[in-house]
Amino acid sequence: MGRAFLFGRLAAKDLRRHLSEAVLLFLVIAAAAATLTMGLVLHGETSNPYDTTQAATNGPDAVANLSPTLSDSGSVRANANPADLAALESAPGVVGHSGPYPTTFALLDARGMRTSAMVEGRDLAPATLAQPALTAGSWIRDGGVVIERSFADALGVQVGDAISLRGRPYRVAGIAVDAATAPYPHVCAGGWCDVIYRPSVAKDQISQYQPGVIWLPRSDAVDLAAPDIGLSYLLNLKLTDPAQAPAFAASRTHTSSPGSPVVIKSRQEISTDAAKLVRGPHTVLLVGSGLLILLALASVTVLVGGRLAEQTRRVGLLKAVGATPGTVAILLLVEHLAVTLVAAAAGLAIGWDLAPLLTSPGAGLLGAPGTPPITVSTVAAVVGVALAVAALATVTPALQAARTSTVNALADTARPPRRSTVVNALSTHLPVPLLLGVRLAARRPRRLALSTLSVTVTEAGIIAIVMEHARLGGTSGLVNPQNQRMTQVMLVITVMLIALAAVNAVLITWATVFDARRASALARALGATPQQVTAALIAAQLVAVLPGSVLGVPLGMGLLKVVTTSGDAYKLVPSWWFLLVVLGTWLVTSALIAIPARFGGRLPTARILRAELS
Structure with a gap:
């Protein structure tokens, strides 16, 4: 107990003396922990809003889609026959139905935009099962249509606006939500929309947009069916046991037998x-x-290494009064792990509080998702990762400090540089600033690798967001709510990456300035000017920036492919955009590292050399 109390007092005292470093460590860990928390608590569930919409619309437990009969060449041989769905209406376990309703796909023009729409013919009288719930306006009428709410938001249309379907004019009578189909842009999930690539719909490159749902009178839906698309029918089913809907859908779906294929979706799948x-x-x-997390690891490693380099004499004093190497290492670990635990708890709270902003179902469903629960596994994962980052960053320098002899630690003499024959030979003929900069970088290869990692990871995030912006914004004014939300999240993460990378750049440069203060003073004593020393410190960092900025481009392309499954998005980005990002990385990093480098180039030479001699 006395040992633990001693560790606590020493750690608390040291943290108070170095409050700015402790706050910086807290912010770095908390940012990574909050992002990880949000990622872990989002399981892709919006069950509460869907259940609310299901209740408001008396939604179905299963929806059957009967498609047209196709020839061997893939052309429409015959429209779907609604009589083929009669067997489902009286199938065991079915206690109610509505429909069948005719559906087809048509070109939609609205507010100067052109896209595709799935039109569903409905009765003028509301149905008792699977009746879309109006959020504005009134139900369908002759010449008046109802648009699914998330699709209407994407189009920017309101009640009373004029639209056209396959060239025929209509007015928006109402806007509604529905539980029988997924909201825009996921109407086609499950392969219902292969026909949107037929010539009568896939015009002006609109086939890349997913359709939304529009309800209109039955006769209009039949009249809008183009010959190459045909007419399908949707049948909404109510089951005795809704929990058996997936099994019912699997057993009744058939696509390979002769005739019109039937695909059934359960409410769980929707x-x-x-x-x-x-x-x-x-x-x-x-x-x-x-x-x-990678950037946090780099930040914490540099921060801890810099702190321990400044505390060499303190380590010697601890060992002089009887502390063992193990005691010294544990003390240094306790300081950083204590801050990490607090930061991880803060990150968990922040991530949990922000998660509802991302679980919102948007305009397509009713209700609110509520705050996702934080499970024990989520807490363990976030805290475990945070502690692992702090431990990995602290263990090696702590052990090195603990193994330092007491005499050397008390003397706090300069460490002899790592000499490389190859580096010395290559740098001999360089200008003085580059010669000094290359040799400074080569003295600390691990710090050089951390700096390269920081630049690479940050630029990869920037490249990914640039490519995603070009992919989503370079085609039409139609807004895809999922892609819009993904872009917003990626933008926030990129800003956080840039902020952490800026912190890393300043920390690494400052650590280099502190580590090279004696070498810089000696260089100035031998004739180097303050400007040359400053340029050398900047050059030492640019040695890592240049390869990192080049590696970040392909990594960003791969990152976007993993996140969005878009492998050719780079084709939409002009080459000069990539060049601009690389040059911007160089300029911004140079500006960040110039401040501590300028300070390091002007340190008083005489005082440093006098302290070394004494």
Whole structure:
């Protein structure tokens, strides 16, 4: 107990003396922990909003889609026959139905935009089962249509606006939500929309957009069916046991037998499709938290290494009064792990508090998702990762400090530089600033690798967000809510990456200034000017920036491919954009490292050399 109390007092005293470093460590760990928490608590579920919408619309437990009969060449041979769905209406376990309703796909023009829409013919009288719930306006009428709410938001249309379907004019009579189909842009989940690539719809490159749902009178849906798309039918089913809906759908779906194929979706599958709005940001957050953890590891490693370099004499004093090497190492670990635990707890609280902003189902469903629960496994994962980062960053320098002899630690003499024959030979003919900079960088290869890692990871995030912006914003004004949310999340993560990278750049430069203060003073005593020493300190960091900025481009392309499964998004980005990002990385990093480098180049030479001689 006395030993633990002693560790606590010494650690608390040292943290108070170095409060700024402790706060910086706290912020770095908390940022990574909050992002990881949000990624872990988002499981792609919006069950509460979907259940609310299901209740408001008396939604179905299963939806059957009967497609047209196709020829061997893939053309439409015959429209779907609604009589083929009669067997499902009286199938065992079915206690109610609505429909069948005719559906097809048509070109939609609204507010100067052109895209595709799935039109579903409905009765003028509301149905008792699976009736879309109006959020604005009134139900369908002759010449008046109702648009699914998230699709209407993407189009920017309101009640009373004029639209056209396959060239025929209509007015928006109302806006509604529905539980029988997933909200835009996931109407086509499950392969219902292969026909949107037919010539009558896939015009002006609009086939890359997913359709939304529009309800209109039955006769209009039949009239809008183009010959190459045909007419399908949707049948909404109510089951005795909703929990058996997946098994019912699997047993009744048939696509390979002769005639019109039937695909049945359960309410559970539709709910999962509706949750895809959250699934994209969930993946982005997990990938982004991984990048932030890497940067946090670099930040903590440099921060801890710099602190221990400044505490060499304190380590000698501890050992002089009887502390063993193990005691010294444990004391140094306790300081950083204590801050890490507090930062991890703060990150958990922040991530849990912000998670509802990302679990919101958007306009497609009713209700609110509530705050996702934090499980024991989530807490263990976040705290475990945070402690692992702090431990990995602290163990090696702590052991090195503990193994330092008491005499050397009390003397706090300069460490002899690591000499490399190859580096010396290559740098001999360089200008003085580059010669000194290359040799300073080569003295600390681990710090050089951390700096390269920081630049690479940060630039990869920037490249990914640039490519995603070009992919989503370079085609049309139609807004995809899932892609929009993913872009927003990626932008936030990129800002956090840039902030941590800026911290790393300043910390690494400052650590280099402190570590090279004696070498810099000696160089100035031998004739180097303050400007040359400053340029040398900047050059030492740019040795890591240059390869890191080059490696960040392909890593960013790979990152976007993992997150969005888009392997050719780079084709939409002009080459000069990549060059601009690389040059911008060089300029911004140079500006960041110039401040501590300028300070290091102007340290008083006589005082440093006098302290070394004494």
